[in-house]
Amino acid sequence: MNLEYNITYAAKNTYENEASGALWQFLIIPETNETQELISDDFSNSLQIPVEHSINGYNFKTYRIRPGQSFEIIEFTANFKVVKKIKNIFEQVSQLYSKEEYNQLRSIDFRAENDVFLRFTDLTSLPGKVDFKFDENISLFDNLQNLNAWIKKEFTFKTNVTDIDTDLSHILEIKQGVCQDFTHLFIAIAKKYGIPSRYVSGYLHQGNGYFGDSQMHAWVECCLPESGWIGFDPTNNLIAAENHIKVAHGKDYNDCPPIKGIVFSSGKNETEYNVKVLAQQQQ
Amino acid sequence: MSHNSENPTFKSYNRDPGLYDEIFDENDNVRETYKTLFDLYSEHSAKDFGRLNDKAKASFFNQGITFQVYGDHEIKEKIFPFDLFPRIIDAEEWEVIEKGVLQRSIALNAFLWDLYHDKNIIKEGIVPLDLISSSVNYLDQMNGFDPPGGIYNHISGTDLIKHSDGRYYVLEDNIRCPSGVSYVVCNRTALKRALFGVFNHYQAYTVTNYAENLLEMLQSVKPKGVDIPNCVVITPGIYNSAYYEHSYLAKAMGVELVEGRDLFVENDFVYMKTINGPVKVDVIYRRIDDQFIDPLEFKPDSSLGVPGLMASYKKGNVCLVNAPGTGVADDKAIYTYMPQIIKYYLEEEPILNNVPTYHCSRPDELKYVLENVANLVIKPVDEAGGYGISIGNRLSPEEIEEVKKTIQESPRKYIAQPIMSLSVHPTYIEDSECFEPRHVDLRTFTLLGSDKNFVLKGGLTRVALKKGNLIVNSSQGGGSKDTWVLKKNQ
Numbered sequence: 001m002n003l004e005y006n007i008t009y010a011a012k013n014t015y016e017n018e019a020s021g022a023l024w025q026f027l028i029i030p031e032t033n034e035t036q037e038l039i040s041d042d043f044s045n046s047l048q049i050p051v052e053h054s055i056n057g058y059n060f061k062t063y064r065i066r067p068g069q070s071f072e073i074i075e076f077t078a079n080f081k082v083v084k085k086i087k088n089i090f091e092q093v094s095q096l097y098s099k100e101e102y103n104q105l106r107s108i109d110f111r112a113e114n115d116v117f118l119r120f121t122d123l124t125s126l127p128g129k130v131d132f133k134f135d136e137n138i139s140l141f142d143n144l145q146n147l148n149a150w151i152k153k154e155f156t157f158k159t160n161v162t163d164i165d166t167d168l169s170h171i172l173e174i175k176q177g178v179c180q181d182f183t184h185l186f187i188a189i190a191k192k193y194g195i196p197s198r199y200v201s202g203y204l205h206q207g208n209g210y211f212g213d214s215q216m217h218a219w220v221e222c223c224l225p226e227s228g229w230i231g232f233d234p235t236n237n238l239i240a241a242e243n244h245i246k247v248a249h250g251k252d253y254n255d256c257p258p259i260k261g262i263v264f265s266s267g268k269n270e271t272e273y274n275v276k277v278l279a280q281q282q283q
Numbered sequence: 284m285s286h287n288s289e290n291p292t293f294k295s296y297n298r299d300p301g302l303y304d305e306i307f308d309e310n311d312n313v314r315e316t317y318k319t320l321f322d323l324y325s326e327h328s329a330k331d332f333g334r335l336n337d338k339a340k341a342s343f344f345n346q347g348i349t350f351q352v353y354g355d356h357e358i359k360e361k362i363f364p365f366d367l368f369p370r371i372i373d374a375e376e377w378e379v380i381e382k383g384v385l386q387r388s389i390a391l392n393a394f395l396w397d398l399y400h401d402k403n404i405i406k407e408g409i410v411p412l413d414l415i416s417s418s419v420n421y422l423d424q425m426n427g428f429d430p431p432g433g434i435y436n437h438i439s440g441t442d443l444i445k446h447s448d449g450r451y452y453v454l455e456d457n458i459r460c461p462s463g464v465s466y467v468v469c470n471r472t473a474l475k476r477a478l479f480g481v482f483n484h485y486q487a488y489t490v491t492n493y494a495e496n497l498l499e500m501l502q503s504v505k506p507k508g509v510d511i512p513n514c515v516v517i518t519p520g521i522y523n524s525a526y527y528e529h530s531y532l533a534k535a536m537g538v539e540l541v542e543g544r545d546l547f548v549e550n551d552f553v554y555m556k557t558i559n560g561p562v563k564v565d566v567i568y569r570r571i572d573d574q575f576i577d578p579l580e581f582k583p584d585s586s587l588g589v590p591g592l593m594a595s596y597k598k599g600n601v602c603l604v605n606a607p608g609t610g611v612a613d614d615k616a617i618y619t620y621m622p623q624i625i626k627y628y629l630e631e632e633p634i635l636n637n638v639p640t641y642h643c644s645r646p647d648e649l650k651y652v653l654e655n656v657a658n659l660v661i662k663p664v665d666e667a668g669g670y671g672i673s674i675g676n677r678l679s680p681e682e683i684e685e686v687k688k689t690i691q692e693s694p695r696k697y698i699a700q701p702i703m704s705l706s707v708h709p710t711y712i713e714d715s716e717c718f719e720p721r722h723v724d725l726r727t728f729t730l731l732g733s734d735k736n737f738v739l740k741g742g743l744t745r746v747a748l749k750k751g752n753l754i755v756n757s758s759q760g761g762g763s764k765d766t767w768v769l770k771k772n773q
Contacts, residue, residue, distance in 0.1 A: 023590045025579055052550050054594045057424035057580045064591065066549070108412065112402040115416050116423045251423065262578055262590050 001086045003242050004039075004280045007203050009078040009216075011259065011273035018070045019265030026063040027056055027201065028216070028258050030082045030245050039081040046075040058255065060248035086242045094226040097139045104225035105140065105194050114196035114223055116251065123252040124188045124199075127169035134193045140224050144232055145239075147189055151182050152237035164253055179218040179235040180253050186220045186234045187252065196223040198249045200231060201256040205243040206277045214274055216258050221249060245277070290325040292332055295717045296709060303447045303706040304720060305370065316371050316769070323481045324368070329716045332367060335477045336711055339365050342476070348469050348527055363466055364762030365473050368709045368718060370725075370744040371485070374771040380443065380451060380727065381738045383635035386625060388439040388729040389736075391458060393628035395435040395612050399425045409627055410620050413644070417695055419665065420610030422573060424580060428597060432504040432733025435606040438497075438568075439729045440464075443635070445706035452636045452703060453621070454724065458605060458613045460570050463743040464493055464728050465528035466763055468535075471741070474765040487767035488740035494535030496730055496737040501536075501566045503732035504602045512565035512602075515539045515555060517546070519571050519587045529570050543571070548591030553601045566602045567592075573607045615664040615698050616642060638703055643694035652690065652699040656683045659699040660753075661690065674753060676702060705753055708764070710746050722747045724755045725766065740768040 009028050032038045043051050043063050052064040067074065094101065104110055111118060120126075132150050134143045158176040168188055171181045183199055190197040197220055204217040219233040219240050231240025240246075250256040263269065298304050298311060306317040313321045327335075343349070343362040372380070397404050398415060405412050415421055440461025442454040467490050475482050498514065505512035518529035520542050533540035539555060546555055546564060554561035569576060575585040580593040595601045611617070617624075619640035625633045641648040641659070652659060656675045663671040673686045690697045707720035723746045730737040744764040745755035755761040 023579070025591075054551050054591065055597060057593055057597070059597065062594075108408065109406050112405040112412055115402070115412065116426060119416055260579055260583070262583070 003084045003086060003205075005080075005082045005084060005203075005205065005245060006276075006278045006280075007078075007080040007082065007245065008276040009076075009080075009258075009273065010275075011076045011271060012073065013075075013261075014073050014270045014272075015071070015263070015265045016267035016269065017265055018072050019263050019269075020070050022065075022067055022261055022263040022265075024065045024076075024259060024261040024263075025054070025056070026065075026076070026078070026259055027060060027248050027256055028078055029061045029063070030080050030203070030247055031060060033246065034085075035087055035242075036082055036084045036245060039083055041078065041080050043076070043078045045077070046073070047071055056248065056256075058248065058250060060256075082245055084242050084245060089230065089239050089241050092227055093141050093230060094224070095139055095141050097137065097142075098226075101140055101225050102136065110225055111194070117196035117198045117223065118191055118194070119251065120188070120191060121252045121254070123167065123184050123254065124191065124197075125168065126188045126192060127167070127172065130172065130189060132189055140195065141227065141230070143193070144190060144195070144222055144230075147186060148232045148234050148237050148239075151186060151234040155182060155185075157182075157235060164257070179233075182234040183218040183220050184252060186232060190220070190222055197221065198229075199252045199256060200240070200244075200246055200249045201253075201258065202244055202246040202248075203275060203277050204233075204236075205245070205279050214276075216247070216275060217244070218253070219244060290321070292324065292327070292329045292716075292718050293709070295715050296719055298720065299707065301447060302704050302720070303445055303449050305445070305706050305708045305723070316373050319484050320369070320371065320481060323484065332711055332718075333713075333716055335367055336713065339367065339473050339477055342473060343469070346469075348466070364748060365470055366746055366762050366764045367474070367477065367711045369474055369482075369765040369767055370708055370723065371487075371767045371769065372725075373769050377740065377768045379634060380725075381740070383451075383453075383633070384439070384441040384443075384727045384729050385736055385738055386629065386631065386634050387441060387453065387456060387621065388436060388458075388731055390621070390625040390628050391439065391456060391612050392433075392435050392731055394624050395606075395609060396433065397628075398611060399428065399435075399608065404624070404627055407627075409623050410617070414614075414616055414620075415611060418611045418614055420573070420608070420614060422608035422611075424593060424597070425606070425608040430504075430606045431506060431599065431602040434504055434731050434733060435609050436612070437500060437504065437604045437606075437731055439731070441727045441729065443725045443727065444703055445723075445725075447704045447706075450636060451725075452638050453618075454638060454703075455615060455618055456613050456621070457726075458609045459572065460525075460605070461726070461728070462525040462528050462570075463726050463745075463763075464739065465531040467728070467739065467741055467743050467766065468493065468531070470743075470763055470765040482767075485767055486770040488770060490739060490741040493728065493739050494532060496739075497532065497568075498536040498538070499735070500730045500732035500737065501568055501602075501604060503734050504604065505565050506599055506602055509565045513538075513555075513563060514566040514568065515541050515546075515564050516568045517541050517543065517571060517589075519575070523570070525570065532568070543586065543588045546589045546592075548589060548595050551591070551595045551598045551600050553589065553592065553595050564601060566604065568604045573610060576603070576607065615640075615662055616644070616695075619698065638700045641699045643690050643697040643699065648699075649690070649694050652697075653687050656686055656699075658702060660702050661686055661697055661699050663696055664698055665696070672754060674702060702753070705747075705755070708744070708746065710748070710762070710764075712748075719750070721750070722753055722755065723764065741766050742768075 162177045187197040221229045248256045436458035440457040501514045516533040553564045574581045576588040577592040661673040705722040708723045709718040710721035726743040728739040744766045
């Protein structure tokens with residue numbers, strides 16, 4: 001069985017002083033992978049500037065816009081149709097404890113292969129001790145499930161208390177934050193135990209009362225030696241599955257912000273955006 | 284020892300028996316290679332050299348052959364002092380150097396390919412993973428990417444010294460944006476202008492063919508489907524210390540010198556703005572560091588690069604020279620693994636020696652370093668241009684304690700090497716109006732293209748003008764000499 005999604009991404013940039021030129025790159029296009037397929041995409045803007053299709057540094061598809069004219073306000077709208085497979089993730093995952101899995105995790109081959117996602121970045125560095133410990137007597141997957149539950153239990157979803165530069169020491173202190181923060185925290189702890197982990201940017205199917213459904217969402221993918229990459233959503237204590245539509249991944253938020261821009265303008269600017277995800281079951 | 288009787292300009296030349304003197308042997312006889320030169324120089328008076336020296340200086344300044352020194356407060360524009368006594372390397376000696384630097388460049392290229400693909404050298408435990416994963420110069424964006432022609436370090440600058448044992452040692456490999464080649468050419472021009480009669484007595488290889496070889500190399504790594512590639516040199520601009528070189532190379536190759544704002548990217552192709560409209564660019568010799576080449580992908584506040592350049596590169600529409608991410612392999616900590624790296628990829632013994640090196644990241648070696656700071660040179664692994672180097676025997680006890688503290692704070696950042704005694708070479712000293720021995724090194728320039736390699740027969744001999752100084756970098760007040768590589772059978 002499949003789910004069909006209609007996703008709308010809308011953004012509006014306002015500049016206090018007229019901007020004389022710009023280049024924006026949008027990293028908002030759902031990728032096509034084993035569990036999802038991008039059926040159609042459409043991107044338009046209020047200035048009718050032609051859209052270029054490009055990639056980011058990690059080969060994820062992007063849109064680019066380069067207005068030649070001056071502007072104060074520009075609006076962008078994107079529509080995507082995605083088919084998502086409903087798949088039982090537990091069929092992919094080895095839940096049984098095995099010492100071999102831990103050995104593989106520590107092997108030089110595995111670490112060299114996944115080195116990029118084992119490095120600590122500024123946003124995924126732990127300031128000191130955290131009250132979460134791995135239990136080496138249970139499977140890696142179970143440990144990550146516990147970590148997922150621990151974050152959900154200990155931290156409260158709250159907007160406007162953190163921003164994209166907030167480091168983990170602050171999150172750990174106030175015990176509040178948004179999906180980016182919880183994702184960074186999860187990544188930092190998982191990496192500490194040698195599990196390659198990456199930041200995923202994407203859309204969450206709304207309407208189920210989950211947090212993070214009117215904005216772009218963030219979750220984690222961890223690479224387990226016997227199961228491959230598996231998604232964990234610590235904001236909602238979920239395994240990322242049919243409700244999670246992936247756009248891109250990177251080491252942390254800085255590798256996958258939905259919009260990057262270089263704008264020739266002075267003064268303040270404001271960006272507003274929102275996301276809608278509508279689902280429909282397919283036979 | 285005085286050579287007063289033969290040559291008045293050598294009256295204050297005191298050979299230090301502890302050092303390798305390039306023109307006098309251990310019995311104070313002029314070495315064979317230098318005999319003709321020495322005799323010819325004897326015909327000139329100290330006054331003549333004073334005049335020639337002034338002329339050469341004025342000529343460099345008038346031509347704008349200058350560089351800038353970055354200090355704490357002000358930026359100074361200086362000429363790179365040119366010395367009147369050329370360095371001569373005979374054919375036999377050169378053959379070893381040429382083979383050796385080429386071997387290193389090829390091995391480094393294979394190493395970079397491996398680091399950005401299968402990482403076999405790490406999996407086999409030859410180079411430790413930590414060294415790579417802690418390197419800020421490893422670019423994830425290059426992971427799994429095949430650069431055009433399979434080349435990463437198209438241009439390598441290898442720094443060599445001649446130790447007191449008379450053998451060459453490699454001090455470092457520069458494979459990001461090695462500079463200095465323009466001075467090689469300028470020094471030749473200046474020397475010929477000042478002392479043509481002398482140059483004429485030797486059969487030395489030309490150095491002016493560098494630019495044509497550089498251009499051929501750039502053209503050889505053109506993107507697929509391009510017949511005659513449009514190559515450009517991109518510079519950070521007139522305030523860069525090597526701006527003269529950027530402009531020289533562009534002019535000598537007959538290609539455009541551009542800044543970031545002269546280029547733009549459309550649909551993943553790179554264009555140059557011209558008065559006749561956009562012109563597509565295929566190969567970019569970039570003299571801008573990785574972190575500044577594309578604000579969309581790297582430092583977002585950099586205005587030196589071109590937004591979108593990295594995507595054009597990754598789509599194969601433009602070639603960047605050198606490839607982004609080469610810095611991971613010219614890290615001074617990687618340097619110490621060069622003998623193993625050469626053996627691993629080429630199954631050859633290294634032709635040139637490496638200076639023994641202690642890694643402060645290894646506890647045993649750290650202990651040795653801390654106990655022997657006074658006999659070692661301490662270098663930060665990730666700084667270029669001679670910044671941050673401490674030479675143990677020049678430090679006061681307080682300074683030694685300070686250096687120890689700095690090392691202990693971040694051991695991974697430092698390596699230490701025995702104090703190598705660079706060879707000395709007669710150098711005209713303005714104050715004494717005489718030639719005096721000064722320490723020299725040699726930077727060679729190697730090009731790797733997709734179909735041919737080239738080593739410039741010559742190089743930049745840098746000289747530390749301050750007496751006893753071992754740091755020859757131009758940013759630290761060094762000068763340079765014309766360097767003659769002799770043809771066989773003279």
